[in-house]
Amino acid sequence: MMSRTRFLLTVLLALAFLVAGCSLPTTSVPTPTAGPTVAPPTAAPPTAQPQPPTATPAQNTSGACMLTATASVKAYTRPSAQAQVFGTLSSGTQVQAQYRTPDGWYGFEPGVAQAGNVGIFRMRWVYGGKDIQMSGNCGQLPLAPPLPAGVCFFMAMDTTPVYILQGQNLQQIGSLAANQYAAVMGRGPGDWVELNLDSGQNNLHGQGWASLATGGFNGPCDNLPQVQASFPGAATPTPAPTSPPTPQSNETRIQFAAGAITWQAPITGNGNFVFNAMQGQSAEILVLQGGQPADAALAMAAPNGQPLQTYNIGRPDWRGVLPQSGDYHLSIAAPHGLAGMTLRVTIYPLPREPKPVTDTGVGFTLTYDGRYFHPQKPGVFPNEVFGLNLAYKDFFMNTNLQEAFFVMGLEPINNADSCLNTPPEGIAIQSAVGTWRVNGVNYRYYIGDEGAAGNFYHADIFRTYIHSRCITVYLYTHTTNINNYTPGSVTPYDKKGVLAQFKRVFFTLQWP
Missing domain, CATH: 2.30.30 (SH3 type barrels.)
Structure with missing residues (x-):
C-alpha cells in the first residue's frame, strides 16, 4: 500500500506541472451517491387502516416490482398501521418490493444492517396508497405469511x-x-x-x-409473562456433558438478555461465574478495570472439568472456540482485590452456513460463516496464503465501507525473535497494542493505518511464531472519506459489527 501512496503523489505532481503550463477547461466532478435511505420517523403511526390503493404506474423495464414515493410515506416493521414505525421514505425514494399482502401492503429490504432479524422479519412495509407509484410485476409478488402487529x-x-x-x-x-x-x-x-x-x-x-x-x-417481547415449568436443562436442549464439574452454589450464573450476545457487570462477591454455551461457539471473556485489561488472572474450565486456562497463565482474558456444550466455569483472582473490576462475556452465535477450512500446507484449521464470507485474497499484503472477503451486503449498503478482508500471511522469517519483533509489512504500523491469546496461542497485536486521495486503510494485525512458521493475521478494512459524498446519503459503516464478524472467524483459528 505504500507503493500506492507514492504513485498517487507522483501523479499529483505531474498534474501540477501540466496545470501551470496549460489553460484547461473547468470540469465538474460528480459527487458520489448511494442508494435510498430510510429517514427516522417523525410522527406516531396512524390509528386507521388506509383504504386500498389506486396506484399510478411508473416507467419500469426490468419487470421487478418497484415502489416510488411521491410524498413522505411511513414505513412500518409489520404490514399494519398499528405496527411500530420504522422510518420514512422521502419523496422520490424508490425501493424494490419483495412481498405483498392481500390488503395492499408491500415489503422491501431497507438496506440497513439487521443482524438480529432473519427471513420475513427483515422486510419493512409500506401501504400502496396514493403516495406510492408502482411499476413492474407487482401482482406477481409472493404473498407474505401472517405478520400481525402487537405479537412477539x-x-x-x-x-x-x-x-x-x-x-x-x-x-x-x-x-x-x-x-x-x-x-x-x-x-x-x-x-x-x-x-x-x-x-x-x-x-x-x-x-x-x-x-x-x-x-x-x-416484536413487542419485553414484557412476556413468566411460565412456571420445571424440566432438565436450563438454557439449551443439548445432552448433558460427560463428567460435569461439581455445581458451585457460590457461582453467579450469567444470563444473556433476549437477542444479546454480550453480558457485562461489575465483579462482586468471590469472582466465580458460570455460563452455558454450545460446542463450536466462539467466545471472548475480558476482565476490565477502567475499560482496560485488569491486573487479574482468569481461570476457566469446560463442562467436563477440563481446564481451558489456569491462574498460572496470569491473563485477565480468554478468546477461542468452545469445545463442548454445557456450563463453563470462570474464576477470577487479583492481587489487590476485585473492587472496581468488570467482567464482559461475549458468546458469538454458531455460523448459519458453517464452512470448515483445513490447510495442511500452513497447518491451521478454522471455520467461517458462508452467509457472510467467501474465499478471496485481497492481494494487498505480502505473502498472503489465505483470505476471506466479507461480502454481506448489509455492511456496505449506503455506507463508506468499500472492502473488508480476513487475511493470513506466511512470512519468510525462520526464527521466533525476528518474527515477533519485526513489524508486519504492507501497511504503515501506527502502534503495538499488546498481546492477544487465542485458543492458547499468543499473538503480538499491532494497529496499521494509511490514507490517500480520500481512501483510508486500516488493519488490526496479529503476529505469532508457531510450528517453526511466522504467521500474520490481518483484519483489514478499506473505507472512503464520508465528507466526499452528498450530505446524508452515506453513513459511517458499522465498525463494531464488522469487527465482530472478523472475531467470529479469528477465534476459531487453531494450530493442531
Missing part, C-alpha cells in the same frame, strides 16, 4: 428443536427450520420460551418449547 414472535435462526413437556421431561415433537417462526406465549426457566405453533409460519401445531440458543425475538 420467536424467529428460528437455525434448525431449532421443539419439545413438549411430559411430566418433568422434554420430548421432541419436531423442529423449526431456519427463518420459520411462531408466536411466543411466555418465558420459562433459563433461555426457554413457550410457543403457540399455530400462530406463525411453521409445519407444527399446538404448543411447544424452544431454546433461544438457536433463535431470537421479534
Whole structure:
C-alpha cells in the first residue's frame, strides 16, 4: 500500500506541472451517491387502516416490482398501521418490493444492517396508497405469511428443536427450520420460551418449547409473562456433558438478555461465574478495570472439568472456540482485590452456513460463516496464503465501507525473535497494542493505518511464531472519506459489527 501512496503523489505532481503550463477547461466532478435511505420517523403511526390503493404506474423495464414515493410515506416493521414505525421514505425514494399482502401492503429490504432479524422479519412495509407509484410485476409478488402487529414472535435462526413437556421431561415433537417462526406465549426457566405453533409460519401445531440458543425475538417481547415449568436443562436442549464439574452454589450464573450476545457487570462477591454455551461457539471473556485489561488472572474450565486456562497463565482474558456444550466455569483472582473490576462475556452465535477450512500446507484449521464470507485474497499484503472477503451486503449498503478482508500471511522469517519483533509489512504500523491469546496461542497485536486521495486503510494485525512458521493475521478494512459524498446519503459503516464478524472467524483459528 505504500507503493500506492507514492504513485498517487507522483501523479499529483505531474498534474501540477501540466496545470501551470496549460489553460484547461473547468470540469465538474460528480459527487458520489448511494442508494435510498430510510429517514427516522417523525410522527406516531396512524390509528386507521388506509383504504386500498389506486396506484399510478411508473416507467419500469426490468419487470421487478418497484415502489416510488411521491410524498413522505411511513414505513412500518409489520404490514399494519398499528405496527411500530420504522422510518420514512422521502419523496422520490424508490425501493424494490419483495412481498405483498392481500390488503395492499408491500415489503422491501431497507438496506440497513439487521443482524438480529432473519427471513420475513427483515422486510419493512409500506401501504400502496396514493403516495406510492408502482411499476413492474407487482401482482406477481409472493404473498407474505401472517405478520400481525402487537405479537412477539420467536424467529428460528437455525434448525431449532421443539419439545413438549411430559411430566418433568422434554420430548421432541419436531423442529423449526431456519427463518420459520411462531408466536411466543411466555418465558420459562433459563433461555426457554413457550410457543403457540399455530400462530406463525411453521409445519407444527399446538404448543411447544424452544431454546433461544438457536433463535431470537421479534416484536413487542419485553414484557412476556413468566411460565412456571420445571424440566432438565436450563438454557439449551443439548445432552448433558460427560463428567460435569461439581455445581458451585457460590457461582453467579450469567444470563444473556433476549437477542444479546454480550453480558457485562461489575465483579462482586468471590469472582466465580458460570455460563452455558454450545460446542463450536466462539467466545471472548475480558476482565476490565477502567475499560482496560485488569491486573487479574482468569481461570476457566469446560463442562467436563477440563481446564481451558489456569491462574498460572496470569491473563485477565480468554478468546477461542468452545469445545463442548454445557456450563463453563470462570474464576477470577487479583492481587489487590476485585473492587472496581468488570467482567464482559461475549458468546458469538454458531455460523448459519458453517464452512470448515483445513490447510495442511500452513497447518491451521478454522471455520467461517458462508452467509457472510467467501474465499478471496485481497492481494494487498505480502505473502498472503489465505483470505476471506466479507461480502454481506448489509455492511456496505449506503455506507463508506468499500472492502473488508480476513487475511493470513506466511512470512519468510525462520526464527521466533525476528518474527515477533519485526513489524508486519504492507501497511504503515501506527502502534503495538499488546498481546492477544487465542485458543492458547499468543499473538503480538499491532494497529496499521494509511490514507490517500480520500481512501483510508486500516488493519488490526496479529503476529505469532508457531510450528517453526511466522504467521500474520490481518483484519483489514478499506473505507472512503464520508465528507466526499452528498450530505446524508452515506453513513459511517458499522465498525463494531464488522469487527465482530472478523472475531467470529479469528477465534476459531487453531494450530493442531
